[in-house]
Amino acid sequence: MNPKLIVLFIAPTLLGWLFLKQCLSQSNLPLKKLFSLVFAPVMGLAVISLAVFIITAAVPEQARLLAVLTPWVLSIVFLSLLVSKHQQTDLKTNPQKSLFSLLVVSGPLTLGQITRIAVNGLLVIALILTFVNFTHHLMSYMTWNAFGGWDARYFWHLKARMYVRDPEQWRLLFSEYFRWGNNDYPLMVPGIIAWGWHFLGREALIWPAIVSYLFTYSLGALIIWHLSLWRSWSSAAVAGIFFFTLPVYLFWGGTMYCDIPYAFFSNGSLLLLLSALRLNDRRLLTLSAFFAGCSAFTKNEGLLFIIWYLIITVPVLLHEHRHSRADLLRSFTAVIQGLFIPACLCLYFKIALTGGQNNLVSKRNPADILQALTDWPRNRVILEGFRVYMADAGNWNGLWLLLGAAALYWPLSKKQAPLPYSWILLLAVLLINLGYALIFTITPHNIYKHITTALLRLLLQTGVLALVFIVETFGFSKKSEPTLSAHS
Amino acid sequence: MFKKHRDHVDFIVRLVLHLGLLFLALSVIKPIKVKTPEPLIQSLWSTKDRAYLPPGSQFKIFKPYLPAKGRVSLILDQPNNATTKNKETSYDAQNYLAPVIINLETVEPLTLVYCSTQDIAEQRLKETGYRWTQQLSPGKGFARKTL
Numbered sequence: 325m326n327p328k329l330i331v332l333f334i335a336p337t338l339l340g341w342l343f344l345k346q347c348l349s350q351s352n353l354p355l356k357k358l359f360s361l362v363f364a365p366v367m368g369l370a371v372i373s374l375a376v377f378i379i380t381a382a383v384p385e386q387a388r389l390l391a392v393l394t395p396w397v398l399s400i401v402f403l404s405l406l407v408s409k410h411q412q413t414d415l416k417t418n419p420q421k422s423l424f425s426l427l428v429v430s431g432p433l434t435l436g437q438i439t440r441i442a443v444n445g446l447l448v449i450a451l452i453l454t455f456v457n458f459t460h461h462l463m464s465y466m467t468w469n470a471f472g473g474w475d476a477r478y479f480w481h482l483k484a485r486m487y488v489r490d491p492e493q494w495r496l497l498f499s500e501y502f503r504w505g506n507n508d509y510p511l512m513v514p515g516i517i518a519w520g521w522h523f524l525g526r527e528a529l530i531w532p533a534i535v536s537y538l539f540t541y542s543l544g545a546l547i548i549w550h551l552s553l554w555r556s557w558s559s560a561a562v563a564g565i566f567f568f569t570l571p572v573y574l575f576w577g578g579t580m581y582c583d584i585p586y587a588f589f590s591n592g593s594l595l596l597l598l599s600a601l602r603l604n605d606r607r608l609l610t611l612s613a614f615f616a617g618c619s620a621f622t623k624n625e626g627l628l629f630i631i632w633y634l635i636i637t638v639p640v641l642l643h644e645h646r647h648s649r650a651d652l653l654r655s656f657t658a659v660i661q662g663l664f665i666p667a668c669l670c671l672y673f674k675i676a677l678t679g680g681q682n683n684l685v686s687k688r689n690p691a692d693i694l695q696a697l698t699d700w701p702r703n704r705v706i707l708e709g710f711r712v713y714m715a716d717a718g719n720w721n722g723l724w725l726l727l728g729a730a731a732l733y734w735p736l737s738k739k740q741a742p743l744p745y746s747w748i749l750l751l752a753v754l755l756i757n758l759g760y761a762l763i764f765t766i767t768p769h770n771i772y773k774h775i776t777t778a779l780l781r782l783l784l785q786t787g788v789l790a791l792v793f794i795v796e797t798f799g800f801s802k803k804s805e806p807t808l809s810a811h812s
Numbered sequence: 813m814f815k816k817h818r819d820h821v822d823f824i825v826r827l828v829l830h831l832g833l834l835f836l837a838l839s840v841i842k843p844i845k846v847k848t849p850e851p852l853i854q855s856l857w858s859t860k861d862r863a864y865l866p867p868g869s870q871f872k873i874f875k876p877y878l879p880a881k882g883r884v885s886l887i888l889d890q891p892n893n894a895t896t897k898n899k900e901t902s903y904d905a906q907n908y909l910a911p912v913i914i915n916l917e918t919v920e921p922l923t924l925v926y927c928s929t930q931d932i933a934e935q936r937l938k939e940t941g942y943r944w945t946q947q948l949s950p951g952k953g954f955a956r957k958t959l
Contacts, residue, residue, distance in 0.1 A: 325858065
């Protein structure tokens with residue numbers, strides 16, 4: 325094994341850990357050290373990609389050297405910020421449980437507690453085995469398919485090659501000659517791949533595979549983290565086991581497309597938003613907005629996602645802080661802070677580099693749009709497409725059917741084990757897919773080709789939100805987990 | 813009484829969902845059967861990729877003669893957009909030869925010719941208005957725009 329690969333893993337993990345530690349320093353998120361550790365690699369990679377983009381745009385002639393130094397320099401910056409903050413803050417104001425406190429049980433155990441520990445232990449073992457199985461299949465698939473699928477080879481990796489092979493004229497990537505390569509697609513994943521290739525000094529095939537693996541694993545980790553926080557370990561483990569057996573994530577993770585990184589950022593943004601609202605934590609709100617911004621720098625769909633994100637967030641914040649204008653202002657500032665850097669980079673990318681090109685929503689005049697919206701046979705095809713792809717058990721294993729059941733059961737669940745704002749998940753799934761349905765409606769392209777090439781991947785982007793909603797609705801709360809004493 | 817009954821029903825519904833998810837997961841989990849060949853794994857982890865042939869590597873013959881940057885066209889047996897296979901070959905060429913830009917339209921002063929036979933190459937040059945400047949092998953080489 326090339327020892328540089330170890331450094332390639334350590335550098336973004338260190339940076340991501342310091343970045344999250346800095347972001348969450350004033351947050352009251354439980355077990356934030358565990359959160360920072362689990363998501364450190366991908367967060368580090370995201371920060372590196374944003375930095376590589378700025379460097380290549382600003383000083384292309386020095387891009388190689390600066391890109392390699394980026395994670396170390398940024399790590400030093402975040403470390404100094406943390407040290408200076410550590411000296412100023414009284415740590416007692418923000419007590420945190422130690423990671424080891426999870427393993428410590430005080431006092432004698434009751435029969436119920438013993439059962440709960442046994443059930444959770446078995447589920448955690450099953451989760452680990454499923455995860456190992458998933459990892460093996462994903463790695464095996466990527467070994468056979470080392471160049472990735474069509475989009476990976478011709479869009480994402482090509483962009484990374486242009487970054488790496490000639491940073492001084494990488495802007496050619498946005499010229500008309502690359503129109504076929506969807507050159508208005510943003511650069512989060514190409515930037516990550518380019519950084520790794522710069523560091524290794526070669527375009528190693530394993531690096532895009534590792535990146536894809538890290539994002540796929542992190543998407544599963546998001547589910548487990550969120551549900552263990554808001555439901556229970558047993559529900560989180562069951563949801564994790566279900567996720568790590570879903571064929572759709574295994575397949576698209578292996579193709580190295582950007583849909584999984586995009587799903588990580590957009591779904592992560594909404595899950596962090598839920599935690600921010602439930603804990604009334606502005607630090608989490610900033611991080612949630614940063615995730616939303618990163619989603620727009622990963623795929624064009626992210627621009628649409630930011631609109632949905634604001635449509636959901638703004639009214640909720642207005643309602644939440646209706647009695648305090650100062651709190652409302654602080655919350656909006658937190659959202660703007662999080663969005664600021666990735667959104668500015670997106671705007672620069674869209675306006676200055678791609679000249680306002682837009683391959684997401686086709687430019688059509690109002691008359692054409694009206695005609696398309698009332699083209700019922702075509703709309704029926706789109707609805708039928710959604711029905712067929714959602715019902716495909718080979719990919720989804722009944723996930724969308726369960727979402728329907730959860731939506732019906734949700735009003736009752738709300739009374740039994742209430743979790744505020746869980747409706748946001750259902751609303752987001754509906755809005756995001758409604759947006760895609762509208763794009764399908766107005767696109768001038770062949771609808772059958774469009775649906776067969778894109779719809780499954782678009783559904784994949786909301787699958788995790790659907791699964792979290794299902795388990796939030798049907799899950800056991802920490803108090804109601806099954807024990808022999810409580811329900812025998 | 814009613815509340816207790818509702819609690820039990822709710823508990824059972826939740827338990828059924830958990831068992832259902834586990835059952836569904838078990839029903840699709842694939843046992844580890846396929847063993848990935850060791851040379852492929854070693855090749856990847858060494859980062860040297862010797863076990864893999866990069867797509868577009870057939871265009872290696874052009875590399876020594878190409879400038880570091882600039883634009884060229886590409887002539888294949890059929891127009892570049894004629895079939896998915898042709899598109900794939902053109903895109904592979906772009907991936908392999910980047911940062912030199914492959915213009916998919918045959919309009920650049922210089923073009924790469926990559927045809928399967930000399931006869932097809934001559935025919936395609938005539939159709940697109942180019943003539944040979946350097947032949948590297950039968951049907952393959954560089955040509956310049958004449959029109």
